[in-house]
Amino acid sequence: MSRINGLFAALQAQGKKALIPYITAGDPQKEATVPMMHALVEAGADLIELGVPFSDPMADGPTIQLACERALAHNTSLKDVLAMVAEFRTTNATTPVVLMGYLNPVERMGYDEFAAAAVVAGVDGVLLVDLPPEEAVDVEDSFKSRELDMIYLIAPTTTDERIETIGKAGSGYVYYVSLKGVTGSKALDVDDVARNLDRIRKHVSIPVGVGFGISNGATAGAVAKVCDGVIVGSAIVNRIAANADNAELARQQVSELIAEMRTAMDQA
Amino acid sequence: MSTTPDNAHAAFMEANLPDARGHFGIHGGRFVSETLTAALDELQATYLKLRDDADFQKAFDSDLAHYVGRPSPLYYAERLSNHCGGARIFLKREDLNHTGAHKVNNTIGQALLAKFMGKKKIIAETGAGQHGVASATVAARFGLECKVFMGSTDVERQKLNVYRMKLLGAEVESVTSGTKTLKDAMNEAMRHWVTNVDDTFYIIGTAAGPHPYPMLVRDFQSIIGRELKEQSLEQLGRQPDALVACVGGGSNAIGMFYPYIKNPEVALYGVEAGGLGLDGDDHAAPLNKGRPGVLHGNRTYLMEDENGQIMGTHSISAGLDYPGVGPEHSWLKDVGRANYVAATDDEAIDAFHKLTRLEGIMPALESSHAVAYGMKLAKTMSSDKVIVVNLSGRGDKDIHTIAALDGVTA
Numbered sequence: 001m002s003r004i005n006g007l008f009a010a011l012q013a014q015g016k017k018a019l020i021p022y023i024t025a026g027d028p029q030k031e032a033t034v035p036m037m038h039a040l041v042e043a044g045a046d047l048i049e050l051g052v053p054f055s056d057p058m059a060d061g062p063t064i065q066l067a068c069e070r071a072l073a074h075n076t077s078l079k080d081v082l083a084m085v086a087e088f089r090t091t092n093a094t095t096p097v098v099l100m101g102y103l104n105p106v107e108r109m110g111y112d113e114f115a116a117a118a119v120v121a122g123v124d125g126v127l128l129v130d131l132p133p134e135e136a137v138d139v140e141d142s143f144k145s146r147e148l149d150m151i152y153l154i155a156p157t158t159t160d161e162r163i164e165t166i167g168k169a170g171s172g173y174v175y176y177v178s179l180k181g182v183t184g185s186k187a188l189d190v191d192d193v194a195r196n197l198d199r200i201r202k203h204v205s206i207p208v209g210v211g212f213g214i215s216n217g218a219t220a221g222a223v224a225k226v227c228d229g230v231i232v233g234s235a236i237v238n239r240i241a242a243n244a245d246n247a248e249l250a251r252q253q254v255s256e257l258i259a260e261m262r263t264a265m266d267q268a
Numbered sequence: 269m270s271t272t273p274d275n276a277h278a279a280f281m282e283a284n285l286p287d288a289r290g291h292f293g294i295h296g297g298r299f300v301s302e303t304l305t306a307a308l309d310e311l312q313a314t315y316l317k318l319r320d321d322a323d324f325q326k327a328f329d330s331d332l333a334h335y336v337g338r339p340s341p342l343y344y345a346e347r348l349s350n351h352c353g354g355a356r357i358f359l360k361r362e363d364l365n366h367t368g369a370h371k372v373n374n375t376i377g378q379a380l381l382a383k384f385m386g387k388k389k390i391i392a393e394t395g396a397g398q399h400g401v402a403s404a405t406v407a408a409r410f411g412l413e414c415k416v417f418m419g420s421t422d423v424e425r426q427k428l429n430v431y432r433m434k435l436l437g438a439e440v441e442s443v444t445s446g447t448k449t450l451k452d453a454m455n456e457a458m459r460h461w462v463t464n465v466d467d468t469f470y471i472i473g474t475a476a477g478p479h480p481y482p483m484l485v486r487d488f489q490s491i492i493g494r495e496l497k498e499q500s501l502e503q504l505g506r507q508p509d510a511l512v513a514c515v516g517g518g519s520n521a522i523g524m525f526y527p528y529i530k531n532p533e534v535a536l537y538g539v540e541a542g543g544l545g546l547d548g549d550d551h552a553a554p555l556n557k558g559r560p561g562v563l564h565g566n567r568t569y570l571m572e573d574e575n576g577q578i579m580g581t582h583s584i585s586a587g588l589d590y591p592g593v594g595p596e597h598s599w600l601k602d603v604g605r606a607n608y609v610a611a612t613d614d615e616a617i618d619a620f621h622k623l624t625r626l627e628g629i630m631p632a633l634e635s636s637h638a639v640a641y642g643m644k645l646a647k648t649m650s651s652d653k654v655i656v657v658n659l660s661g662r663g664d665k666d667i668h669t670i671a672a673l674d675g676v677t678a
Contacts, residue, residue, distance in 0.1 A: 054576075054577065055446065055577040055578040056446065056451060056452075056455050056563060056564075056578050057455070058300075058301070058455045058458045058459065058564070059301040059458075059459070059462065060459075061459070062445070065445050065446075069445075069446070072577060075575070077575040078575060078576070079575075102562075103299060103562045104561045104562045104563060104570075104572065104576040104577075104578070105575060105576035105577070106576070107561055107562055107576065108561060108572065108574070108575065108576030109576070129301050130299040130300055130301060130562065130565070131299060132298065132299070132300070132302060132305060134289060134298065135297050135298065135299055152302070153301060153302040153303075154302060155301075155302040155303035155305075155306075156303070157302075157303050157304075157305070157306035157307070157465065158302055158305065158306065159306065162305065166302075177301075177302065177303060180303055180462060180463055180464075180465055180466070181303075181462060181463040182459045182462060182463065185463070
């Protein structure tokens with residue numbers, strides 16, 4: 001069983017939901033990323049989405065745009081990101097890691113070369129924001145033969161018919177984008193998410209994570225009641241940005257947020 | 269998805285591209301985040317229906333005639349031709365359109381689509397400001413709310429166009445992310461669209477972006493090539509030997525080329541921005557020096573570094589200062605139907621002065637790239653041959669740039 005499937009099965013057995021933080025690799029420095037990943041796990045994270053910085057992050061709000069700019073200021077490349085995962089794996093063999101980003105850096109490396117290197121590094125899944133299943137046929141061939149999970153997005157605007165297609169194409173989990181907007185948006189409507197989750201579950205059998213607009217324990221706890229995983233990105237990246245010159249303080253503040261969310265979700 | 273050179277030509281001759289999912293060979297397609305898929309599906313369905321709708325076509329043709337002022341003339345540049353020696357050079361005068369460039373052909377078409385779809389708000393991205401002005405213009409014409417995204421660097425260097433858009437009632441949003449130019453304006457427009465997708469229509473200014481944009485922009489701009497075919501028969505008794513157009517995103521070029529694609533006796537030349545020269549990195553010539561990648565919703569030739577990050581570009585002309593290109597041009601390059609060449613900043617400036625002095629026509633700096641290559645090409649061809657250069661825009665907006673180069677503070 002893949003690390004991602006194993007995680008969701010184990011959590012389900014315990015009646016718990018997955019807490020999934022996102023950070024941009026190389027933000028603010030390359031050497032800060034692996035210690036931050038360990039801190040996230042220690043504070044209660046179940047799975048890590050590690051952002052691959054891109055020059056043109058079309059689906060991201062200002063917070064993650066700036067994180068990409070900070071990471072690219074010292075040329076954090078896809079190869080660097082894979083090296084970070086490999087380093088993380090030297091002391092953590094259990095926490096799944098999903099790379100999240102845009103297609104072009106992967107396309108430039110080559111699908112096969114990337115997939116092979118990702119598996120060696122210890123990557124479990126990949127989420128490419130600008131790659132819908134219709135365009136992913138070649139990529140999926142490279143990934144599936146190596147048991148890399150392909151995580152797709154579902155949006156409030158996605159039709160039932162497409163939800164079914166995405167549910168079949170994806171593996172590991174699907175990522176439900178809770179609102180029409182970019183990352184770091186403010187208002188998530190829990191009732192609306194609940195209604196859409198009902199709709200999604202009619203067509204999708206794998207776990208459903210929810211992201212966009214979750215920035216504190218209260219929202220995380222409320223959303224956890226209706227989904228399988230809670231994804232939080234910009235709220236963490238904001239704390240990293242605020243402490244760009246003090247990695248220890250950044251880890252401390254991020255850990256506090258993760259712990260708050262963990263507690264709220266486990267009580268939910 | 270893969271296309272070998274051998275079957276590419278055969279596929280090309282019988283293809284009616286793009287395919288149902290917007291592909292031109294390996295190029296094009298729809299690479300967007302999931303939220304936009306439904307909006308693009310709706311746009312595609314609406315467009316395919318209206319494309320053959322008599323009322324829609326009548327409204328489009330009527331505005332092209334009475335609002336834009338079409339057909340644009342086909343003008344024999346006799347003194348320029350004599351100066352070069354060689355082929356006769358004709359100019360397709362898109363600079364005489366309302367708002368001063370070919371851009372308005374497309375904004376009229378897309379604003380009509382917005383109206384038929386019941387959307388009251390339009391957004392647009394702009395580099396030099398020409399597409400922004402053309403969008404603000406049609407917004408005023410159709411009573412739509414208009415917001416234009418423009419890189420903060422471009423806002424600074426194109427102040428007059430910013431003011432023009434404001435006079436027309438548009439709101440100009442200065443974009444400070446990334447390189448603060450056209451590509452970042454397009455990112456920001458996409459982000460705004462994702463957030464306001466229910467009531468907002470995104471008017472993309474060039475024949476690029478996610479399907480169906482490259483197709484519909486091409487179709488709206490094809491009026492250029494269709495008119496040229498008729499005018500050539502009337503004025504020359506035959507079709508030209510070569511067509512020359514500048515290529516940034518490539519909407520004026522594809523509009524001119526498309527009706528000629530299956531006339532192989534007519535040579536097609538797309539002219540990219542050579543900037544300071546193709547040997548360095550200071551240019552905007554992805555078809556000459558780039559490689560296929562994915563940006564802004566489509567696969568196409570891109571300027572990117574070895575890690576797949578998009579590179580900053582350089583051109584004297586803000587309208588060509590873009591790291592990608594429309595996917596149909598990438599396809600025409602791959603199958604060898606069109607030739608993609610470049611003109612440097614200096615060659616474009618020289619052509620600007622030549623056309624101004626010899627014909628009394630001031631071309632936009634974008635179009636000056638096409639004029640520069642047209643002059644070069646004419647010298648290699650005999651006097652019985654005919655070249656048509658697409659004069660895609662007029663140079664009023666660039667007077668400050670030219671004046672600054674001459675040390676004049678205008």
